[in-house]
Every structure is written in C-alpha cells, then in structure tokens.
Amino acid sequence: MIRVFPLNDRYAEVFGKMFADYYDELGCDEDAEHLVREYVLPDLIAGLLRADMIEEDGVPCGFCIYQQDTPGNEWNFKDGWGDIREIYIVTAKRRRGLGRFLLGTAEMRLKEAGAENVYALPPADAADFFAACGYELTDETCEELDCNVFSKPLAGCRCGQNMQ
Numbered sequence: 001m002i003r004v005f006p007l008n009d010r011y012a013e014v015f016g017k018m019f020a021d022y023y024d025e026l027g028c029d030e031d032a033e034h035l036v037r038e039y040v041l042p043d044l045i046a047g048l049l050r051a052d053m054i055e056e057d058g059v060p061c062g063f064c065i066y067q068q069d070t071p072g073n074e075w076n077f078k079d080g081w082g083d084i085r086e087i088y089i090v091t092a093k094r095r096r097g098l099g100r101f102l103l104g105t106a107e108m109r110l111k112e113a114g115a116e117n118v119y120a121l122p123p124a125d126a127a128d129f130f131a132a133c134g135y136e137l138t139d140e141t142c143e144e145l146d147c148n149v150f151s152k153p154l155a156g157c158r159c160g161q162n163m164q
Contacts, residue, residue: 002098004105007044007051007063014060015053022088026123040065048073049085050109054102062089062098066106068115077142082110082118082154087126103133111154119151 007015019040020032043049049067053060065086069076077083084106089099110118121142122130127150131137135150142149 001058002054002056002101004052004054004102007053011053011060012041015051015063018060018063018088018090019086021090022086025088050106052102052105052109054089054098056093056098061093062087062102064088064102064106066110068110068113077121078117078119080115081151082107082113082115084118084120099129100133107152107154116155117151117153119149121145121147121149123147 016033016036019036023030023032023035040049040051044051049065051063051065054062054064063086064084066082066084067073067075069078069081069083071079075083075085084103087099087103087106089102107118119138120130120135124147127137127148130150133152135152138149138151140149141147
C-alpha cells in the first residue's frame, strides 16, 4: 500500500537521513543535517513550505518539499506559483511510479491552495522525470542555482491521476 502524508515529528529523523542521502547524490558539499535543522524544519513549522513523505507497505521511501511562492518567503522566484523545491525517492524504489505519485500529490495540494501554475528547477539528470510528468522546459533560467526552469499549468490538470 502506498501512503503520502505530511512530514511529522515521528518521521523527522528518517526524513533527515533521506535528505542527507539526497544531497550526497546531488554531489552537494553542504551539511545536510544543518540545512534540515536550521532551514527546512523551521520553514516547515513557520508554514513557508510543505513537506510530504511517501511510504510503501509502511516503509518510508521518499519525500517532496514544495511551497507556494509569496512575497513573505525568502525564496520567491515566481510570485503566486507553486514551487517543487525537492523531490527524492530512494534508489531501490525508483522507476515504479512513486515519484510521479508524490509529485502529483504536491501539485494537487498546491492547486487546492490557489496556485494556477507550478515550476521546478531540477538538476540536469532529473529533467526527463519532470518532462514525463507534463512539465515543459521554458526559456527561463535560475542564475542563482544555474539551472533551467520547467513549468506546468495546473488549470485543467488532473493532478494525481494517471500515475502509472
């Protein structure tokens, strides 16, 4: 059974370990534990972002961090848009639709919050995943992160459906 749920205290340690694995995989040299403790969790508590976990048969296997960009948020790249900040599925569970399901859930929640469009700033090796999920490469780039902007309209989006 697949379950997506908001990150909570019970899963904070598991999330922290997954986040560290994710950062290692990206080749980031930043201290992932520090980032979670000093930025991710406080921003989550303050309501500036949301984080969902996904589990299969009771075993956590990924997360998605997302937000709706607003002027009060330090990271506000596209005001009013949904922003898929991070998405990660453990290696052993990839290519089974879990990432697509998790992404669809985040899109649905952003749409419910009033976002009409969503964007992602994926690393180059994740571009195909976002394209397969209906995101289009735009002519925009994010200079700060040195990556392309992918976007998707949420109007008419059947978020969470066709997750095969």
